[in-house]
Amino acid sequence: MGKLANDPAQGSPELPAGGGRVPSRAVAGLTVRKAMEIPALAGARLLAGERGLDRVVQRANIMEVPDILPWVKPHELLLTTGYPLRNTPQGLPGLVTELDARGLAALAVKLHRYLDALPDEMIHEADRLGLPLLLLPDAIGFDDILNQVLTGVLNKQAAALERSWEVHHALLSVVLEGGGLTELVTKTSAVLGVPVMVTTADGRVLAEGGNVDDLASWRHTPCFDTSGRFRTEYEPGGVHSHVDVPGWHAVVPIVAGRVDHGRIVAFARHRALDGADVNVLERAATVAALAVNKQLAVTAVESKYRGDFLRDVLSGRAGDRERIVAHCESLGWDVGRDLVVVVAELDPEAGPAASSGLQLRPVQERFTVAWQSVMGRRDPRAAVVGFAQEVVALLPAGPDPSTAVREVVRQVSGDGGGGRRSFSTGVSRIVDDPSRLPVGYEQARRAVDVGRQMNGRGSLAHFDSLGSFRLLSQIEDRDELRGFVRETLHGLAADDDPEMEDLRHTLKVLLDTNLNVAEAARQLHFHYNTLRYRISKLERMLGPFTTDPELRLDLALALKVLQMRGLS
DSSP states (O other): OOOBOOSOOOOOTTSOOOOSOOOSSSSOSEEHHHHTTSGGGTTOEEEEOGGGTTOEEOEEEEEOSTTOGGGOOTTEEEEEEHHHHTTOTTOHHHHHHHHHHTTOOEEEEEOSSSOSOOOHHHHHHHHHHTOOEEEEOTTOOHHHHHHHHHHHHHHHHHHHHHHHHHHHHHHHHHHHTTOOHHHHHHHHHHHHTSOEEEEOTTOOEEEEESOHHHHHHHHTSTTBOTTSOBOGGGOOSEEEEETTEEEEEEEEEEEETTEEEEEEEEEESSSOOOHHHHHHHHHHHHHHHHHHHHHHHHHHHHHHHHHHHHHHHHTTOSOSHHHHHHHHHHTTOOOSSOEEEEEEEEOOOSSOOOOOSSEEOOHHHHHHHHHHHHHHHHOTTSEEEEOSSOEEEEEEOOSOHHHHHHHHHHHHHTTSOTTOOOEEEEEEEEEOSGGGHHHHHHHHHHHHHHHHHHHOTTOEEEGGGOTTHHHHTTOOOHHHHHHHHHHHHGGGGOSSOHHHHHHHHHHHHHHHTTTOHHHHHHHHTOOHHHHHHHHHHHHHHHOOTTTOHHHHHHHHHHHHHHHSSSOO
């Protein structure tokens, strides 16, 4: 849906520029550090709690009696003198602990009249908790502090609100003027001065903006898996930093109604992200939801048109080669080259799906988007269409199609996180002419079905590797297959007996090595005489398979049938 931004994000005359240090929590106000710069607090001295200077001040209050705790509010600058402190019931260290538990921003004390000095225990406790403890000069008036702090907080909140609305309208204009997610994240990146990405709900990157090198370096952090998927299952909303990841990142969900459309994520290495950045991302997320919904409406129409035509191609009803190539060219597809047809189907769910507060887009739709996103980065001219039960992709064969398909499947599946379902994939032989695409499609569909029976959920099977399984899978009478296995393998068919399973493995290795006893003994790590003894035991159970080629064929087929899933 989006393309990579190739240049560092530049400032926009339409958007307010980012920058400056703002509170590290998602609340609007002054940090204690900034509050200490106002004229009324210019002479204040920091006694303890230096690491808490980025706490946010939203209000100021005066402590006049010892039992002030029930009225203390979070993000408050509490002013007091020695008078109420001298008889504090819980003791001064205990008071600091209680104030910190209530989210106090800072405690400022004026001494000398009733208390000459604060006890060391109180200072040590404030330092341990990171609660700023300020010593005020006698000349400072509390009313001046209250007025100037309140003015600073209101100015800060007004500026944040104004900037938030400017950002909202500027980003909204991107969508109204026809822009998509790429333009949106590029603008957002310019506002914040850091790289920004939009991902699906399970972390597949849809669009990104910012410096290309910065984006690439973040993709190599543990925030992403090896397939390039952002690990949304480990990243809740808000600002985060990890011990093994340098810098900060902020995550905001993109939600429309009750539908979770994805995440917008900002990354920063050289400054801490904070509440102001989250506020910008929340505005961007709202606009992104509008862009996603608009894109979904357009995509739904385009997908139906593309899907109808590809369905005609795969059923042989699209006309001759020239018409197919020309029409695909108008859709942005290149089918005039050697291709392999890939069919991917979601595996049946093994248990009830986990529920959350938000609804996800239909699973088949998300599965299709995943394939289109991965292939869009690898080869934008490859056809990828989602049908009701499957995704069909026409991938360029290239010099090594098997490796290419494995890499695409790996990127689509990621590391299994994010609540995604497993899927099975089938690959056709190389198709050298568009008129043979129906044949390739049937081969890929057969490979999906047989591969899942052979290897279970999440299988990847190539049509050429199916061998006799192609024929066995077409036998619809499962009871007949089970009967053939029991009649051929006898007691060896038991799947709940470890000894029989071990003997079956011995038989398979013997058949695979064409009864080469020395080679089979080497592969099984048996002594030659031990294997001869096992062969005698097998012949007593199964018959003279070492001298009867027909029996060997039956045994090989029975082992293959037993390997197929869904027969028990």
